[in-house]
Amino acid sequence: MEQIYQEVIKGFQRMTLPDIIAMVFGVISVLCSRRNSVWVYPTGLISTGIYTYTLAQAHFRLYAESALNAYYFIMSIYGWYNWSRNTTSAGDHVGISVVNRRELGIAVGIVIIGWGILYMLLHNFSDSDVPALDAFVSATACSGMWLLAKRKIENWIFLNISNLVAVPLLFYKKYESLAVLTIFLFIVAVDGYFRWRKLYRQQLNENKP
Structure with missing residues (x-):
């Protein structure tokens, strides 16, 4: 544990200004998501834009x-537009729902097909040394982000499967600051799932005749 702690401290000491900005806005974004606030998207655009560049650098190769x-960046633009169309007069965002069988099939299909395609590309056309894990983290997160844009409760499940695998992968890649952020995201996502379930039940009660 002491060695892990020291590595985490060193990781934070190595953080650049863009790393700090990306982490801060990443935290704000997930907290906005937990609150069902449309601000999840503009804050997320800043964080994902920076991480898109950082993770592709030679010392990470993720x-x-x-x-x-x-993909997050693009989906944030779509989600921002989609969520903004459905607001109350007070600016609160509603419309949380659960997946139906068709949507669940699509979400699982995104994971399976996305994992296969990404693994093939990474294995054959890149110098990645962790193609299977890198591909799985990305495929499950892609599915979760699609569900988030549609305001489906189950987005938290898919995103947390991705987070669970991403944490050891990021520690392995010596990206300790992002690994710690991902642990935080995991905890918030667990709470977010139950919070959204509560909001969904409130919605159902309010819509009863």
Whole structure:
């Protein structure tokens, strides 16, 4: 534990200004997501934009996660537009729902197909030394982000599967600051899942005749 602690401290000491900005806005973004606030997207655009560049650098070589953040960036624009169309007069965002069978099939399909495609690309056309894990983290997160844009409760499940695998991967890659951020995201996502379930039940009660 002492060695891990020392590595984490060293990781934070190595943080650059862009790293700090990306982490701060990443934390703000996930907290906004937990609160079902549209600000998850503009804050997320800043964080994902920086991580798209950082993760592709030669000392990390996490190309799938870099591409994932580029996907996050694009989906944040879509999600921002989609969420902004559905607001109350007070600016609160509603419309949380659960996946139906078709949507669950699509979400699982994104994971399976995305994992296979990303692994093939990383294994054959990059110098990645962790193609399977990098591809899996990205595929599950892609699915979770798609569900988040549609305001589905299950987005938290897919995102946390991704986070769970990403933490040891990031420690292995000596990106300790992002690993610690991902642990924080995991904890918030667990709480976010139950918070969204509560909001969903409140929605159902309010819509009862």
